[in-house]
Amino acid sequence: MAAADENPATIDKRDIPLSGNRTLRVTEYSNGSIRIAVKTGSPYVITSLEQIDNEAVLKISPGREGSNAHKNWVRDHTSSNDPSQ
Numbered sequence: 001m002a003a004a005d006e007n008p009a010t011i012d013k014r015d016i017p018l019s020g021n022r023t024l025r026v027t028e029y030s031n032g033s034i035r036i037a038v039k040t041g042s043p044y045v046i047t048s049l050e051q052i053d054n055e056a057v058l059k060i061s062p063g064r065e066g067s068n069a070h071k072n073w074v075r076d077h078t079s080s081n082d083p084s085q
Helices: 004-007 068-072
Strands: 010-018 022-029 032-041 044-052 053-063
Touching: none
Parallel strands: none
Antiparallel strands: 010 022, 022 032, 044 053
């Protein structure tokens, strides 16, 4: 049974249009897992993940676009010693 969980079959994919030419894609898999993707030109970061009653609540924000999410941005410091990049 472990092999089925490693590569579960896709049950359904749904695209939800958002403002700013963004699309939220929700993919459901046969093992009960769900994948959430935001299709956009900007990176997103996870700003919170909570378990509230029987709900899993995920909040993501665009990184480096004026939100507090920039504090969560991970930068590769090996490519440059310049802190402004």
